Amino acid sequence: xxxxxxxxxxxxxxxxxIGGALFAFIAGDALKSGGSLLTNSRNEMAEIAGESVxxxxxxxxxxxxxxxxxxxxxxxSIPSEQMDRLREQxxxxxxxxxxxxxxxxxxxxxVTSDELFDMVQGRNIDPTIRxxxxxxxxxxxxxxxxxxxxxxxxxxxxxxxxxxxxxIENAMTTQRTLAKYNSLIQKGLYMPNAMVKDLATKGxxxxxxxxxxxxxxxIPDSTITVSDSEIKEYYNEHKDLFEQTESRRIxxxxxxxxxxxxxxxxxxxxxxxxKSDFAAENNNVQFVELNADTDFNPLYLKKEDITNAELAEFxxxxxxxxxxxxxxxxxxxxxxxxxxxxxLPDSVKARHILIRPVNGDYASAQAKADSLKTLLNxxxxxxxxxxxxxxxxxxxxNGGDLGWFKQGQxxxxxxxxxxxxxxxxxxxxxTQFGAHVLQVTNKGKSVxxxxxxIVDRKVEASNKTIQTAYAKARTFAGNNLSKEAFLKxxxxxxxxxxxxxxxxxxxxxxxxxxxRELVRAAYQTEDMENVLMxxxxxxxxxxxxxxxxxxxxxxxxxxxxxVNDVASTIRREIRKEKKAEQMIAELNKNSxxxxxxxxxxxxxxLEVKNATGVSFSSxxxxxxxxxxxxxxxxxxxxxxxxxxxxxxxQGVYMVxxxxxxxxxxTDNTVEAFKARLEQGYQYRTNYQAFQALRENANxxxxxxxxx
Numbered sequence: 001x002x003x004x005x006x007x008x009x010x011x012x013x014x015x016x017x018i019g020g021a022l023f024a025f026i027a028g029d030a031l032k033s034g035g036s037l038l039t040n041s042r043n044e045m046a047e048i049a050g051e052s053v054x055x056x057x058x059x060x061x062x063x064x065x066x067x068x069x070x071x072x073x074x075x076x077s078i079p080s081e082q083m084d085r086l087r088e089q090x091x092x093x094x095x096x097x098x099x100x101x102x103x104x105x106x107x108x109x110x111v112t113s114d115e116l117f118d119m120v121q122g123r124n125i126d127p128t129i130r131x132x133x134x135x136x137x138x139x140x141x142x143x144x145x146x147x148x149x150x151x152x153x154x155x156x157x158x159x160x161x162x163x164x165x166x167x168i169e170n171a172m173t174t175q176r177t178l179a180k181y182n183s184l185i186q187k188g189l190y191m192p193n194a195m196v197k198d199l200a201t202k203g204x205x206x207x208x209x210x211x212x213x214x215x216x217x218x219i220p221d222s223t224i225t226v227s228d229s230e231i232k233e234y235y236n237e238h239k240d241l242f243e244q245t246e247s248r249r250i251x252x253x254x255x256x257x258x259x260x261x262x263x264x265x266x267x268x269x270x271x272x273x274x275k276s277d278f279a280a281e282n283n284n285v286q287f288v289e290l291n292a293d294t295d296f297n298p299l300y301l302k303k304e305d306i307t308n309a310e311l312a313e314f315x316x317x318x319x320x321x322x323x324x325x326x327x328x329x330x331x332x333x334x335x336x337x338x339x340x341x342x343x344l345p346d347s348v349k350a351r352h353i354l355i356r357p358v359n360g361d362y363a364s365a366q367a368k369a370d371s372l373k374t375l376l377n378x379x380x381x382x383x384x385x386x387x388x389x390x391x392x393x394x395x396x397x398n399g400g401d402l403g404w405f406k407q408g409q410x411x412x413x414x415x416x417x418x419x420x421x422x423x424x425x426x427x428x429x430x431t432q433f434g435a436h437v438l439q440v441t442n443k444g445k446s447v448x449x450x451x452x453x454i455v456d457r458k459v460e461a462s463n464k465t466i467q468t469a470y471a472k473a474r475t476f477a478g479n480n481l482s483k484e485a486f487l488k489x490x491x492x493x494x495x496x497x498x499x500x501x502x503x504x505x506x507x508x509x510x511x512x513x514x515x516r517e518l519v520r521a522a523y524q525t526e527d528m529e530n531v532l533m534x535x536x537x538x539x540x541x542x543x544x545x546x547x548x549x550x551x552x553x554x555x556x557x558x559x560x561x562x563v564n565d566v567a568s569t570i571r572r573e574i575r576k577e578k579k580a581e582q583m584i585a586e587l588n589k590n591s592x593x594x595x596x597x598x599x600x601x602x603x604x605x606l607e608v609k610n611a612t613g614v615s616f617s618s619x620x621x622x623x624x625x626x627x628x629x630x631x632x633x634x635x636x637x638x639x640x641x642x643x644x645x646x647x648x649x650q651g652v653y654m655v656x657x658x659x660x661x662x663x664x665x666t667d668n669t670v671e672a673f674k675a676r677l678e679q680g681y682q683y684r685t686n687y688q689a690f691q692a693l694r695e696n697a698n699x700x701x702x703x704x705x706x707x
Contacts, residue, residue: 071160216651588644
């Protein structure tokens with residue numbers, strides 16, 4: 001049906017609406033798991049607003065999203081990375097749907113059937129529908145919408161076309177409902193005129209200042225004592241500063257699987273044994289493709305292009321068909337054979353006419369290209385034919401001119417034909433893009449180049465080597481099952497211990513290939529006394545070329561950090577406060593009766609610095625950094641008056657305003673300022689309103705049990 005193809009053609013746009021937008025949920029009834037889920041905690045993957053979410057319900061929604069993605073893209077399968085994104089998208093959809101539907105019900109927000117009709121066929125066409133049924137001239141075709149709906153009504157129940165149309169309608173409904181909610185919140189925002197005018201007035205004043213700063217590092221930390229009781233008191237008074245997200249930390253020992261000396265010897269022998277067959281082979285390309293780790297490289301190289309000096313010398317002194325002895329590069333052993341020797345330029349300039357095949361009909365494309373070649377041979381102008389016939393619109397406007405290009409910049413058949421052509425020779429070349437009418441219009445100077453056929457084999461660990469590494473890891477784990485024994489053995493055996501901080505959604509641990517299993521293991525236990533176990537109840541995890549033994553070393557729950565965990569941070573803050581108290585007292589003493597900031601600076605052995613254009617809305621002070629206390633004091637300070645000492649982030653400041661200017665604040669200025677403020681708040685509304693609702697819903701994420 002044409003509708004399905006149209007949906008596919010608009011796949012990117014609709015995909016954004018359905019899957020990409022923050023609140024674009026796949027339609028469906030809210031989960032109705034009921035109390036039965038509470039009796040089956042094994043299948044519970046989340047709890048949202050007090051409602052249990054069953055893994056089967058999530059998987060059904062996820063499978064539905066997969067089918068939508070397949071239909072939108074026309075693909076029969078979804079790549080693994082996209083699957084991960086779809087799984088995360090499905091989770092966000094479910095959370096947002098369950099959280100927001102409660103709000104919609106309480107507020108009486110919904111989209112009626114009349115509104116939906118208006119979005120599809122009425123006066124207020126939804127952008128999704130307008131995009132789908134927009135003609136080439138940009139006009140919306142309402143008749144086509146009606147015809148498509150009639151086809152869908154008559155289509156059997158459950159057909160893909162009908163399901164996807166309903167999917168689009170539900171997505172539009174969700175978007176419209178959300179828009180109503182956001183509008184309701186935004187309408188409740190109000191900026192009082194008096195507050196706006198006060199902010200605008202403060203922001204209109206700009207001052208130039210001189211200042212001195214007594215940095216905290218002038219007082220050694222060792223001279224400031226902080227007691228445990230002070231730390232506890234500070235923690236209790238500033239507890240909100242120590243809110244933390246949940247996380248876990250593991251310590252692990254990697255046992256690297258590295259090729260042994262025997263593995264190197266075996267690989268070298270394997271390559272050496274190929275030499276006689278390679279030398280006798282006529283089809284070098286095929287031989288490389290069948291035996292080498294790396295595909296055949298068709299490029300022709302100058303001597304200076306070959307980084308291996310010995311290979312370069314061989315390539316330009318031997319003859320076609322000669323083969324090197326075995327040599328090593330990096331972690332591979334290689335044989336090289338001279339496949340071809342040619343005189344070729346470094347670059348050519350060419351033009352082309354591209355005829356794309358219609359419905360895969362390359363024969364017709366080539367026939368048309370051959371006809372154009374005939375016309376050119378009879379004297380037709382290349383640029384005229386290119387402008388009239390080429391499907392490569394980027395070059396067609398320039399008469400098909402592609403400019404200068406080097407080997408490897410074009411697809412292989414096109415590149416080979418271009419570099420093998422004589423100047424002004426016309427050829428027809430077939431590539432995956434279609435049939436090209438090719439003409440080389442200029443060539444660089446030809447030099448000797450060689451094409452090498454290289455057979456390489458990477459040295460990899462043998463099964464014996466892998467088993468040896470595994471046995472080492474298994475022995476270590478078996479002898480050190482407890483955390484205490486694990487840490488002691490790591491120290492005594494001088495093993496490499498690594499640490500990783502994990503979140504529930506951590507996909508991979510840096511340095512460990514496909515290590516999600518270890519993250520899940522860390523979250524499926526509360527045991528911090530023994531080594532972690534994998535799904536097979538083994539203490540040895542395998543990730544790529546590493547075997548790993550790990551212990552869970554720390555658990556941080558969401559909420560407030562323990563006082564002991566943040567004691568060092570609190571100690572630094574208290575030290576800074578005590579240093580500030582000392583410095584303020586010293587500055588107050590040395591500034592008594594001072595007639596200038598310079599005299600205070602001289603007594604304190606400090607430098608007088610300056611900054612210009614500081615206002616109440618400034619983010620930082622040039623030469624001082626982010627100092628909000630200093631900025632606010634300076635913007636309100638009377639010109640010519642030295643400020644009292646100001647406690648800042650980097651030290652204690654004293655400021656003198658040397659000049660001030662004030663922009664005129666008119667009613668128009670205030671209105672414009674108010675509009676900017678309101679717009680900024682409205683932009684934040686959509687995100688922050690949902691975040692507040694989500695926090696209130698107490699979302700408990702247990703996906704780590706299953707993925």
